[in-house]
Amino acid sequence: MPGPPAPKFKIKGRATRLCQRATRERYNRGVSRKHKTEMGYCAYCGEWRELTRDHVPPCSLFGRPRPSILITVPSCYFCNHGASMEDEYFNFVLKLGIDQNRFPNENADSVDKIMSLARPESLGFARYLLQKYQRNSSRIEVDRDRVGIVLRRIVRGLFYRDIGMRLPEFVPFQFVSIEDQPRKAAALSGVTDSLARGQQEIGRGVFRYAFAQCALPDPFVTAWLLSFYDHRRFFCFTSNPL
Numbered sequence: 046m047p048g049p050p051a052p053k054f055k056i057k058g059r060a061t062r063l064c065q066r067a068t069r070e071r072y073n074r075g076v077s078r079k080h081k082t083e084m085g086y087c088a089y090c091g092e093w094r095e096l097t098r099d100h101v102p103p104c105s106l107f108g109r110p111r112p113s114i115l116i117t118v119p120s121c122y123f124c125n126h127g128a129s130m131e132d133e134y135f136n137f138v139l140k141l142g143i144d145q146n147r148f149p150n151e152n153a154d155s156v157d158k159i160m161s162l163a164r165p166e167s168l169g170f171a172r173y174l175l176q177k178y179q180r181n182s183s184r185i186e187v188d189r190d191r192v193g194i195v196l197r198r199i200v201r202g203l204f205y206r207d208i209g210m211r212l213p214e215f216v217p218f219q220f221v222s223i224e225d226q227p228r229k230a231a232a233l234s235g236v237t238d239s240l241a242r243g244q245q246e247i248g249r250g251v252f253r254y255a256f257a258q259c260a261l262p263d264p265f266v267t268a269w270l271l272s273f274y275d276h277r278r279f280f281c282f283t284s285n286p287l
């Protein structure tokens with residue numbers, strides 16, 4: 046199974062490999078086999094394997110108690126756990142600065158995560174974040190590679206759920222961060238405004254999304270608007286290279 050694109054940063058590449066090895070070892074020890082349910086086709090890799098249910102988006106984005114209705118898709122063990130480092134990063138950066146009145150549980154998660162950076166085992170990650178801190182805007186520069194891996198998984202999961210077929214890995218994926226790329230966002234405002242009017246909501250504003258298939262009968266040309274905590278929005282699109 047092809048893995049996610051090679052990371053740019055050495056620390057991330059090593060961390061990802063270690064995470065993948067730990068996942069494989071856990072699986073081989075059978076620790077997580079209690080999650081196995083049935084055999085079937087994985088929504089991500091398309092292989093016939095034992096299936097788990099993968100949350101789309103990652104359930105860690107929702108505070109506890111979690112909403113009773115969350116989106117899941119069938120996923121093999123390896124695809125389900127293969128990007129957990131990226132999920133953790135995504136969870137961290139998206140929750141920074143969320144409205145604590147509207148999202149008290151998620152804000153409490155965020156504070157816990159910030160406090161956890163003081164642990165000795167988190168110092169590498171804390172140092173990495175400090176390098177990305179932008180004094181002028183008091184923001185952390187988001188690692189587009191890492192965020193892109195998670196967004197792509199979310200879109201592939203939603204594609205499977207809403208369109209009823211697997212989005213192949215060869216289909217190109219791109220995204221625009223509406224808050225971080227204002228010029229590109231302005232050029233796309235007509236599409237994003239149109240999508241925003243039809244967004245589905247999961248978890249009282251934690252996650253909203255809408256999509257459009259742009260060039261039927263080619264099912265792989267799609268546009269997506271993903272919104273998290275109503276303060277981070279991403280316009281994503283997939284297209285057929287042919």
Ligand SMILES: [Zn+2]
Nearest residue numbers: 087090121124
């Ligand atoms: Zn899989």
